[in-house]
Amino acid sequence: MSKVIIYTRADGGLSVVHPIRNTLGEARIFMPADGEAKEAFREMTDAEIVQRALAKLPADAINPQIVEADAIPVDRTYRDAWMQQDGAVVHDMDKAREIQKDRLRALRAPLFDANDIAIQSALADGDSKALKTAVATRDALRDVTAAPAIEAAKTPDELKLAVPQILIAAEAVEK
Amino acid sequence: MLLTPLPDAPSTADPANFATKADALVAALPGLVTEINALGDVNIGNASTLNGTNWTAPGPIGGTTPGAGSFTAVTATSFAGAALAAQSDQETGTSTSKAVTPGVQKFHPSAAKGWVNVGVSGDIQQSYNVTSVTDAAAGQIIVNWNVDFSAGNYCVIGQGIATSSGTAATFYDTRTSTTPAAGSSTHTFLRASDYQPVDPATWAVVAFGDQ
Numbered sequence: 001m002s003k004v005i006i007y008t009r010a011d012g013g014l015s016v017v018h019p020i021r022n023t024l025g026e027a028r029i030f031m032p033a034d035g036e037a038k039e040a041f042r043e044m045t046d047a048e049i050v051q052r053a054l055a056k057l058p059a060d061a062i063n064p065q066i067v068e069a070d071a072i073p074v075d076r077t078y079r080d081a082w083m084q085q086d087g088a089v090v091h092d093m094d095k096a097r098e099i100q101k102d103r104l105r106a107l108r109a110p111l112f113d114a115n116d117i118a119i120q121s122a123l124a125d126g127d128s129k130a131l132k133t134a135v136a137t138r139d140a141l142r143d144v145t146a147a148p149a150i151e152a153a154k155t156p157d158e159l160k161l162a163v164p165q166i167l168i169a170a171e172a173v174e175k
Numbered sequence: 176m177l178l179t180p181l182p183d184a185p186s187t188a189d190p191a192n193f194a195t196k197a198d199a200l201v202a203a204l205p206g207l208v209t210e211i212n213a214l215g216d217v218n219i220g221n222a223s224t225l226n227g228t229n230w231t232a233p234g235p236i237g238g239t240t241p242g243a244g245s246f247t248a249v250t251a252t253s254f255a256g257a258a259l260a261a262q263s264d265q266e267t268g269t270s271t272s273k274a275v276t277p278g279v280q281k282f283h284p285s286a287a288k289g290w291v292n293v294g295v296s297g298d299i300q301q302s303y304n305v306t307s308v309t310d311a312a313a314g315q316i317i318v319n320w321n322v323d324f325s326a327g328n329y330c331v332i333g334q335g336i337a338t339s340s341g342t343a344a345t346f347y348d349t350r351t352s353t354t355p356a357a358g359s360s361t362h363t364f365l366r367a368s369d370y371q372p373v374d375p376a377t378w379a380v381v382a383f384g385d386q
Binding site for chain 2: 001004005009013015016017018019020021022023024025027052053056069072074076079080102106109
């Protein structure tokens with residue numbers, strides 16, 4: 001289907017409705033005008049399929065619009081930051097930044113755990129050098145969400161690259 | 176098979192040949208009986224519509240018991256009448272004597288009322304009784320049914336299959352809305368490590384219930 005329906009929800013999120021032509025058991029339209037009542041059915045057109053989906057949108061759907069399917073971003077990294085603007089789907093960069101921060105938090109969580117153990121070991125061993133290194137690592141992990149590159153990013157592609165060096169290895173594992 | 180024509184009938188208008196023609200006609204009757212019996216069962220040809228309540232099979236020629244005969248070469252293309260299961264018969268699901276046609280099979284409680292296999296970007300693989308699939312958020316879809324269910328407490332099962340990034344080595348959890356709406360059901364695919372919604376590669380959803 002080359003068309004999709006987009007609308008904004010009451011919670012501010014964007015929904016993308018993909019109209020479906022069922023592969024099995026799809027309804028057909030009766031055509032009484034052609035004089036062949038017994039077999040006078042035809043397939044639904046793409047436009048009718050879209051209208052059928054449009055008719056079943058939630059009552060609180062805000063500003064529903066029919067747009068070309070290729071207007072929907074392929075990259076879903078910041079899916080929850082999508083927003084409707086002039087018949088197109090664009091990114092709310094503020095929301096995208098928060099999603100990026102959540103990504104970084106998820107990446108650093110296991111590193112935090114491992115570093116906590118390193119700190120406890122250094123304290124138990126009285127190893128001041130190891131403790132200093134572990135504390136520095138802890139601080140660096142704590143500050144990953146404050147990386148200037150996050151605020152500086154103007155596009156989703158730039159934002160995806162805003163990963164502090166300390167998390168690069170963890171991100172590679174995630175991918 | 177055509178029957179052998181009988182001899183000319185005798186007539187009082189032709190008294191000179193009456194006796195001869197009468198003898199010939201009477202003499203031909205045993206042969207006629209033989210030919211009729213050789214026909215065997217009656218072939219009624221093709222019937223385009225049979226209504227089970229209106230037909231009585233004829234008996235053998237010369238017999239006295241209607242209904243004892245048999246049909247041959249009967250080809251029916253459609254049926255109608257009380258012998259066929261209606262939607263209510265299917266929903267009750269107890270009859271063992273009514274025939275089920277394709278149009279009402281779906282009403283039986285054991286039949287899936289709708290199902291879909293769809294990619295995260297709405298690319299349909301297979302589907303039945305679905306109007307649309309809504310991409311509501313990361314890791315969340317809403318399946319919108321074409322023919323709605325009669326109430327919200329039907330049984331719907333959703334499954335996310337693998338992940339869009341290919342990292343399927345971690346356990347994932349699929350959640351379905353506690354009480355699906357009559358016209359739709361919502362499904363969320365969660366990463367077990369932090370229970371954050373993530374996109375699967377494919378969704379598979381099937382629903383059972385009353386419509």
